[in-house]
Amino acid sequence: MEKSTYKCTVESACNDIEGKQLYENYFINEQRKIKLAEGYPLDSLLNFTELTAKYGYQSEEHTVITEDGYILTIFRIVKGKRCLGPIREPPVLLMHGLLLSSDCWLDSGPDSGLAYLISDACYDLWVGNVRGNYYGKRHVSLNVTDIDFWQFSVNEIGQYDMPATIDYILKYTSSKKLNYVGYSQGGSTFFIMCSEREGYCDKVGVFIGLEPDSRNTYTKSIFCRIAAELYQDFQPMLNEIGLYEAVPWGGVVQQIAAFLCKDYVIADTFCRGVMYIIDSPHPDSVETETIRVLVGHFPAGTSVKNIVWYTQSLHVDVFQNYDYGSAGNMEIYNSTKPPAYNLTATTTPVVVMNGRNDYLTVPPDEEWLTSHLPNVIEHYIVEDPLWNHVDVPYSKLTSKNILPKILQYLNEYSELV
Template sequence: MASKANVTFNVLLLSVAIIVGNVIRLKVIPINNEVKRYLGYHEDSYLNFTEISAKYGYISEEHTVTTEDGYMLTIFRMRKRSCRQFKRPPVILMHGLLQSADVWLDAGPNAGLAYLIADECHDLWVGNQRGNYYGRRHARLDPDRDPKFWKFCVDEIGHYDIPATIDYVLKNTGEKKLNYVGFSQGAGTFLIMCSERPGYCDKANILIGLAPAARQTHTRSVPFRALTEGISKLEGVLFSTGFHELFYKGAIEQEFFSFLCKFRATSEALCNAIIAAIDAFHPGSVGNETLRVLYGHFPAGTSTHNMARYGQSMQSRKFQKFDYGKERNLEIYGAEQPASYNLTAVTVPVVVLYGRNDRLVDTRDVFWLVKRLPNVLEASEVADPLWNHLDGTYSQFNKRLIFPQLNQYLLQYSEV
């Protein structure tokens, strides 16, 4: 655990870095794809979801989901060309914090979970959540001009985005239920939906949670803890000075890492070290080609408010709603303290896969969650003692260590 002096220093450093980065970003024009092609970027790092999937022989369709509160989310339906018939019901695959649908393609056709699921002829729908570059539209609000657009966190994502995506997929497939695979925030927001939206858990046959993020009391990542706790302390200042959106695609930090990691010589040493610093060291897990691709899509952006919510979760032993302070809590919740999410409402059968070396969603918090869910089919540690958080999306070993178990449960709840 970092000392109080170190935490204070990290908060100050964070505030300076965010302010300087955002000031500089105003003068930076994101590098366009033609220039990236000329400079030798890996092609997959700058293509979009439909372009990447088509490159490898898959067909994907773009769909727009509009939530009850007006956010417009681009989601993708993906299939392998050789599949003449889909398995039923459909499968939703949902990303984590600061990611997008592209994360499921970054590891390539032999390891990316979107490819592997599509290879089994599942009717795959790959989702996006508000705030990333596929979820940066609104029916009434302009994300570049209206701060209100950015006043959301996982509470709203779980209440609006996940139900809207589920309803859209079921309506367009004519099915009554679907299977749901969520990574980290993508699983945590499903839990929030079950607590807050009665009946929606009944629309899923199964939830497969890859390192599901509920409470994060024991998060061991010092950089992530310092970052989110710092943003939590400074949220009011940041928001009032115009910093509503953080770590988005095209920001100076994303462009810098994307450029740095395009070189084979630096990608394996430096860019893998960045992942190790945020999460945990797992040599050989994330391949060099994946490292050259993933920084073109990561970080994908979110709200300052959402990052502050994660900072709060580090300080709590509960899985609860955003804490606005006693006075504001009374206005919003009718109580001085935010309510905890009702995990007994998660009646859907749940499978949890987690890694022992995960420094973002600690095993102690996974066990805490599993004990409170009423219908856990299996909670299984990945058979690699070095398996960390980000391995769940980027590891070249996914086909061997994650997918067989995941597909076993999808097949159990599927039919042709």
């Protein structure tokens, strides 16, 4: 995504005529003019700082370097536009799911996007990214064309990306703890961090898991099962021809999706139908305009190896490390089977939130997860019977269905500065 240093503060009032003109002159370059003329919605072409600026939110761009050399771009919304009081502490970290980026929390707009809503509730909000998406494709010594750059799965994200991000935020804000809101993969990597990195759970006041991922034994999405199996079957061939990245931003899948779904009618019919096939139907939940915007940022990319880990998780009834096969496992783990992650190490107070209609992290797997965590303070089932996995970042019903519960626990584990 293009970077920008442009800042639009509350005082500069981006919503007035002068502010809009300044915004348009700054952001709409020649390349974007062409895409706008072709019918692409502007929001689908903007990055995190540009989107927040457009809607009157001041954001900052920060750089995190992991122990193993990955360079990650993360963002901070210092104060929400609708926050009229003092900022609460500690800071809050919001983490995206598989094939997403920080931008997913903005795609549904300031009335529904969780990044806007949490910052509007007067929290110092930090929005993370992980290796492999378009905000995490740099390394201190490796190029993205190197196979070694892509030799990661959720294991490395949990072991390195999460600790580095947490340490950076705590150091920058001089805080002792932060509160963590993790969606899907943003949940599994938290549990991995707690299992593999001693002491890091103690740096989190409360973990709020939004459809958090762990094992995927009962995943109901036929589309995702087939797609994942194909990646596993073709992994050797893909490695042979030098394709180590899965569904990258700017790749064929993303560009075709963005081109097709920019059309309002196609977005409301075909693209919505694909979304229902990936997860499950929830009519009148995701706005058509949100679909037009989100395909500008999705899929954001990951490694083939990470997709293969998800394939493996469909065939086991535990939450375990990457399976290299008997010989590889003996070499790496000194065991013929990969070790299971120690969920009992997640001593942080945990809130799990899930919907009945989620076809990806399905209720039976969420129930298994909560039964293995030692400090679950609430397992909340969203009242809306059609609430599903895709709804978390994109639904127009977010402020009604999940925001109150999120703010309840952030408030409980926070205090005013």
